[in-house]
Structure formats: C-alpha cells, structure tokens
Amino acid sequence: MKREIWKGSEAIAEAAIRAGCRGFFGYPITPQNEIPEYMSLKMPESGGVFVQAESELAAINMVYGAAASGMRAMTSSSSPGISLKQEGISYMVGAELPGVIVNVMRGGPGLGSIQPGQSDYHQATRGGGNGDYRMVVLAPANLQEAVDVMADAFDIADQYRNPVMVLADGLIGQMMEPIVWKEHTPRVLPEKTWAADGRRGRAHNNFITSLLLEADACEKRNIGLKAKFDEMEKNECRWEEVNTEDAEVILVAYGTPARIALSAAEQLRAQGIKAGVLRPITVWPFPHARLRELAEGSCRGFLAVEMSQGQMVDDVRMAVGEKKPVGFYGRCGGVVPTVSEVRLAAEEFFKEVQ
Amino acid sequence: MKKREIILSGFGGQGVMSIGKNLAEAGVVEGLEVSWVPSYGPEMRGGTANCTVILSEHRIGAPLVEQTTEIVVMNRPSLIKFEPTLEPGGIAFINSSIVPDKVTRDDIRAVYVPCDAIAAELGNLKVGNMVMLGAYIGATEALKVETIEEMIHEMFTGKKAKLVPLNLEALHRGIACAKEQMA
Numbered sequence: 166m167k168r169e170i171w172k173g174s175e176a177i178a179e180a181a182i183r184a185g186c187r188g189f190f191g192y193p194i195t196p197q198n199e200i201p202e203y204m205s206l207k208m209p210e211s212g213g214v215f216v217q218a219e220s221e222l223a224a225i226n227m228v229y230g231a232a233a234s235g236m237r238a239m240t241s242s243s244s245p246g247i248s249l250k251q252e253g254i255s256y257m258v259g260a261e262l263p264g265v266i267v268n269v270m271r272g273g274p275g276l277g278s279i280q281p282g283q284s285d286y287h288q289a290t291r292g293g294g295n296g297d298y299r300m301v302v303l304a305p306a307n308l309q310e311a312v313d314v315m316a317d318a319f320d321i322a323d324q325y326r327n328p329v330m331v332l333a334d335g336l337i338g339q340m341m342e343p344i345v346w347k348e349h350t351p352r353v354l355p356e357k358t359w360a361a362d363g364r365r366g367r368a369h370n371n372f373i374t375s376l377l378l379e380a381d382a383c384e385k386r387n388i389g390l391k392a393k394f395d396e397m398e399k400n401e402c403r404w405e406e407v408n409t410e411d412a413e414v415i416l417v418a419y420g421t422p423a424r425i426a427l428s429a430a431e432q433l434r435a436q437g438i439k440a441g442v443l444r445p446i447t448v449w450p451f452p453h454a455r456l457r458e459l460a461e462g463s464c465r466g467f468l469a470v471e472m473s474q475g476q477m478v479d480d481v482r483m484a485v486g487e488k489k490p491v492g493f494y495g496r497c498g499g500v501v502p503t504v505s506e507v508r509l510a511a512e513e514f515f516k517e518v519q
Numbered sequence: 520m521k522k523r524e525i526i527l528s529g530f531g532g533q534g535v536m537s538i539g540k541n542l543a544e545a546g547v548v549e550g551l552e553v554s555w556v557p558s559y560g561p562e563m564r565g566g567t568a569n570c571t572v573i574l575s576e577h578r579i580g581a582p583l584v585e586q587t588t589e590i591v592v593m594n595r596p597s598l599i600k601f602e603p604t605l606e607p608g609g610i611a612f613i614n615s616s617i618v619p620d621k622v623t624r625d626d627i628r629a630v631y632v633p634c635d636a637i638a639a640e641l642g643n644l645k646v647g648n649m650v651m652l653g654a655y656i657g658a659t660e661a662l663k664v665e666t667i668e669e670m671i672h673e674m675f676t677g678k679k680a681k682l683v684p685l686n687l688e689a690l691h692r693g694i695a696c697a698k699e700q701m702a
Contacts, residue, residue, distance in 0.1 A: 168547050170540075170555075196559060280560055340582055341540065341555035343547045421582075428580030499560075504581045 168343040173333070174199035176308050176344055177267060178207065180315035181239055184349070186265070187213035188238035190227035192220055192246060195279040196335040197269035200241040221246045225253030225266070232262040233373045235360030237319050241267035243335070244285050245276055248293065254328055255294025258390065259375025261359075263322035265315070267331045269338040270472075272499030280499025281335030281421060286476035289332050290449040297387055299394040301401050302330045302449045304419040308342040310446070316349040321401060323354045325393050332448060334472060336421045336501060402454075403446040408434070409459060412441030414515050417456070417481050418470040419445045422502065426470050429507040438515055443467075448477065456484035466490040466518035468511055473497050490518045520551070520576055523661050524584040526601050528569035529593025529614070534648030538591060539570040541652055545662045545670055546574040554582040567596050574661060589659060591651060592618060593634075602627075612654055612697075614647070630658050630697050637692050646689035653693020658701050664694065 171179070178200045181189070189204040201217060208215040214231070218224035224240045231238035242250060247268045257264055270285050272278035285293075289302045301321050305311035314331060322329040361371045377383035407427060409415055414433070416426040423444040433440035443459070445452055456467070466489050469478035478493045485491050494510035496502040525542065529535040539555055546553035551574050558569045573579050590601045591612045598618055602611060607626040616635035632654040634647035649671075656662055667690055675682040 170544050170547050170553070278560075335559075336556065336582065339557055339559050341543060342579075343553060424579070425581040427578075431580065501583055503583070503585050505585060 166345045166347070168345055170341050170343050171308060172199060172339070172341050173308050173311060174269065174338045175203045176312050177241070177315055177331070177333070177338075178203035180312035181265065181319070182207055182211050182213070183346070184237070184316040184319040186237045186239050186319060187211065188228070188231035188236045189213065190216045190218050190224040190231070190238065190240050191242065192218050192224050194243045194246045196271060196281070196338050197241050197243050197267070199338070200267065200269075221249035222253065225250035228264045229253055229257055229260070229262060232257065232264045233260070233361045235357040235362050237263075237323070239265040239267065241269065243269045243271045244273050244282065247285060248288070251288070251293035254300070255292070255296050255298060256375045257328045258298040258300065259296060259386070260373050261326040261390075262328070262373065263319075263326050264328045265318045265322055265331065266328060267333065270332065270334045272497065278499035279335070281472060281501055282497065282499055283334055283420060283422070283472040284474070284476065284497060285332070286448065286471070286473060289330055290451070290480070298390065299397065299449060300328050300330055301397050301447060302332050304332045304446060304448045305337060306420050306423045306444060308337070308340070309344045311337060312344050313347065314446070320352040320354065321397075323357075324352055325397055326359075327393060327397070332420070334420045335499075398450040401447055402450040402452055404452040404455060405444045405446060407442045407444070408439075409441035409443055409464075411439055413439040413465050413519065414511055415441045415443055415459060415464050415467050416470055416507070416511060417443045417445070417467055417477070419448055419477065422470045422472055425502055425504055425507050428504040429511060432504065432508050433511055438512065440511060445477075448480075451480045451484070453480065453484035456481060457486070457488070460485040460488040464489065466492060466514060468492040468494060468514045470502065470507055470510075471495040472501065492517075520661070521588070522576070523572070523574040523588050523659070524586065525572045525589045525591065526569055526584070526587050526604060527572065527591040528567060528597035528601055531565060531568050533593040535568060535591065535593055536570050538648045538652050539572045541667070541670065542572050542574065542655070542662070545666045548666050548670070549662060551575060552577060552579050554579045556582045567594060569597065569601075589655065591655060593651070594618060595620060598622070610658055612651060612658070614651060616647075630654055630700050632693060632696050637696070638689065641685060641689055641692070643685055646686055649686050649689035650693040650696070653690040654697040657694030657697035
C-alpha cells in the first residue's frame with residue numbers, strides 16, 4: 166500500500182471523515198487549527214457539516230445534538246478549550262451519546278503555552294466533568310497510529326454509546342510522517358434505534374436526556390453506565406512493549422515522550438543497561454494488569470516519563486504498588502524532554518534501584 | 520544508510536520548511552522512515568523558523584534531535600544557533616548569498632551555496648531553495664537525484680509544468696556547487 170506523507174492534525178481530520186464522521190463542530194485554538202481548517206474544506210465535500218461554533222461550549226453541545234440524531238460527530242480543541250467542553254462530555258456520558266473529542270494538548274494550567282504538553286492526563290482519564298463517568302482515551306504516539314485510532318474511536322463510541330477521547334500532544338499535531346490508509350474493518354455495531362431522528366413510524370418519541378430527577382432512576386442509569394465502563398475496561402485496553410522481556414528498568418510513557426523513551430532505551434542498552442519501554446496506547450483503560458505482571462518479574466523498577474509534573478505516574482504506582490520502585494521524570498509547560506535528559510534520569514534511577 | 524538528523528533554518532519565506540518537506544517526501548519514495556517537525560511557537564512574522572527532518576532505515580523514536588548530521592542555514596542567526604549542534608564531521612550548508620560568515624569549528628565541513636545568486640542567474644529567485652536541496656543531495660548522496668527529479672515533475676503539472684526545466688536546472692546547479700566543494 167502507498168505510503169503518503171501527512172501533517173498530524175490534517176491526517177486526524179481526514180481519518181475522521183474516512184471513519185464516517187459527518188459532523189464537525191469546533192472553535193479555533195493552537196496547536197490544532199489545521200483540524201478545523203481541513204474540516205472546513207473537506208467536510209462539506211464529503212456531504213457532512215462543518216460549523217465553526219461561537220465557543221467551545223457551543224461546539225461540544227452541537228456534537229451532543231448531532232450525536233443524538235444518530236450522526237457520527239466530533240469536536241477537537243487543545244487544553245484550555247477542552248476544559249470548556251467538560252460539561253458537555255459529562256452530559257454526553259449521562260445521555261449515552263457517542264462522539265469523539267480530540268485533545269491536542271499544550272502547556273497548562275490556564276492558557277499556559279502553545280507548545281506540546283501532557284498535563285491534561287488526569288482530566289482525560291478521571292473525568293473533568295461531574296458525575297461518575299469514564300471514557301476510553303486513546304493516546305497515539307505516531308501519525309499512523311493517530312489515523313488508525315480515529316477509526317477505532319468512532320466504533321468504540323458507537324459500540325458503547327459513550328464519548329471517546331483521542332489524547333494527542335502538540336508535536337503529534339504539528340509533525341509530518343508517512344502513513345498508509347489501511348482498510349478499516351468496522352466493528353459489528355448495534356443499530357441506533359435510540360436516535361432522535363424523527364418519529365419514523367415508531368409508537369414513541371425517542372427522548373434523550375441526562376436529567377433523571379428520581380434518585381432511583383438516576384441510580385439505575387449509573388449502574389447501567391458502570392456495566393458499560395466495566396466492558397470497556399475488559400475489552401479496550403491496549404499497549405505496546407519494546408524489549409521488556411529481559412528489561413532491568415522499564416520506561417513507561419505515552420505519546421511523544423514514548424518516542425523519546427524508545428530512543429533513550431536504545432542508548433541505555435548500548436551502555437549495558439537493559440532498558441525496555443511500555444507504552445500505553447489507551448490511557449483509560451490503563452494497562453494496570455500488565456504492569457503488575459511485569460512488576461512481579463525480574464525488572465528492578467519503572468520510570469514514568471511525561472510532559473507534565475507527574476500524572477500518569479499515579480497509574481503506574483497504582484499498578485506496581487510496593488512490588489518495585491517507581492520513578493518519574495518530566496518536563497512541562499510546553500518543554501519537550503530531550504533523549505539525553507531521559508537517558509540520564511534513567512541512569513540515575515537505575516543506580517538507586519539496582 | 521547513515522541516519523540523517525537535519526535541522527533546516529532561515530527566515531520565514533525562504534523555503535526552509537519546504538526544503539525539509541521535499542527531503543521527507545523523497546525519503547518516503549525511497550522507502551525510508553521519515554519525520555518532519557516544524558518549530559512552532561509565538562513566532563514573529565519575518566523571524567527565524569526551522570524544521571527538523573530525520574531520514575532513517577529504522578523506526579524513528581524521538582522526532583526532535585540534540586545533535587545534527589547536517590544543518591541547512593539560510594540566514595545569519597541560524598548559523599550561530601545551529602552550528603554547535605553539528606556532530607563532528609557533520610556538514611553545514613550555508614546560503615552564502617545571505618550569510619557572509621564562515622563556520623567557526625574546524626571539526627565540521629561547510630558547503631557554501633550562493634542560492635540567491637544562482638537563482639537570479641536562472642531568472643527566478645523562487646528557485647533558491649531548489650538550489651539548496653540540490654546541494655544537500657550532491658554533498659550527502661543521502662537520496663537519489665532521480666527521486667528528486669521525479670518529484671519535481673510531480674510538483675509542477677498543468678499550467679506550472681513549464682517550471683520543470685527551471686527547477687531541474689536549479690537542482691543540478693546546487694548539486695554541482697556542492698560536488699565541487701566536497702571534492
């Protein structure tokens with residue numbers, strides 16, 4: 166198959182259209198403006214709808230509305246804009262609506278910087294909106310994976326009737342890499358008999374809401390949601406491992422830092438330190454079970470590497486427990502760690518744990 | 520093939536982003552792993568922009584580099600900023616029409632390419648970056664000349680097809696300029 170060179174944000178947008186997304190609603194923010202820019206041109210050509218909304222709040226609620234009508238819909242933004250969408254995401258979970266939210270993360274908190282960041286991990290994996298909710302969060306580390314997970318994201322959203330987040334960082338959004346447009350085999354998905362798309366001869370109106378004033382009814386909805394979250398946790402967890410079998414130290418990283426960790430691990434091996442990399446592809450569900458298994462093996466410790474002050478490391482600690490030491494190295498605010506920084510941090514960590 | 524880790528830098532509008540893109544695209548044609556990362560940030564209009572290109576036979580980890588195998592320098596600030604990143608034996612490609620300085624290190628090589636002067640001779644200032652691309656290919660032989668030639672044919676089609684001979688000439692002037700200095 167032909168390899169084509171694409172820019173991250175544009176590839177993500179094209180992948181969404183190919184996945185059958187026919188509604189894009191967004192509001193501009195760096196470093197992901199090429200997503201709406203591409204959508205503004207290509208979505209109408211594909212018979213879909215592009216709206217530059219008046220705000221992020223409007224955009225996520227337009228996704229809610231489009232999804233309620235049965236359409237595959239998405240929005241994209243970057244960190245501060247994603248914060249504004251949290252209410253809508255919580256409502257979509259409550260109303261059991263599918264949809265895809267792309268966060269091309271930049272430095273925070275607040276308006277922060279426009280360079281790559283990963284400080285929205287807690288928000289993405291723990292829920293920045295109210296209520297007991299979960300969503301699958303896919304975190305690509307290269308452009309091939311970014312386009313592949315977009316197709317999956319819409320399938321996962323439809324399968325569970327739940328929003329799905331694609332969590333990228335500014336570097337993934339801005340860089341160019343070759344990709345192959347693979348034939349995506351769609352999942353067997355349930356009919357959207359619940360969609361509010363007109364009466365269509367039904368005896369009842371389909372009514373979509375997250376408001377359940379009776380506590381019992383609301384609890385029942387929550388129990389139903391929990392059953393779906395359990396299914397997602399069971400079925401959707403993904404990760405990649407490189408040289409973990411004999412590793413003395415395992416670097417754990419997702420997105421751009423995972424690539425840096427891979428380069429650092431190669432250099433460490435050349436120096437005689439057996440290093441491996443575990444790269445979560447879904448950060449929720451997180452590969453806790455696999456990390457626990459590795460912690461029971463011969464490795465001496467785990468070093469989490471992030472573009473934040475330490476958020477994913479909480480999940481690593483949760484998985485590893487007291488079995489092995491867990492270290493952390495991170496840069497933040499839009500600073501991308503260098504390979505040698507990560508290698509030195511791993512050397513220091515290895516000295517402590519060997 | 521030796522892994523290439525290249526930083527290309529110059530004023531906005533000088534075509535450094537597109538030279539980098541051409542290198543990455545040619546790499547894809549030749550079946551290599553490639554990555555292209557632009558500098559982005561609160562850039563000033565007319566200020567210095569750069570991009571990082573990696574060409575490799577193996578999976579690319581970190582897409583940003585600390586040490587370069589080559590740098591392509593289109594303005595003075597870029598030489599000051601990126602000369603220190605070159606590995607020993609690395610090559611600095613310098614647009615000598617704009618940059619009057621020589622490299623200061625003696626453990627690196629330099630190829631001085633009067634991109635704008637050659638482009639002016641050819642009658643179109645826009646082909647200065649094609650001259651530089653030619654120089655890079657000529658000195659490093661990292662990619663095949665034919666690959667770039669084919670790319671030029673694909674880049675300029677329809678009404679623009681008349682620009683093909685001009686760009687091919689610019690490419691070959693760049694190659695010749697570099698070969699002369701590397702000999």
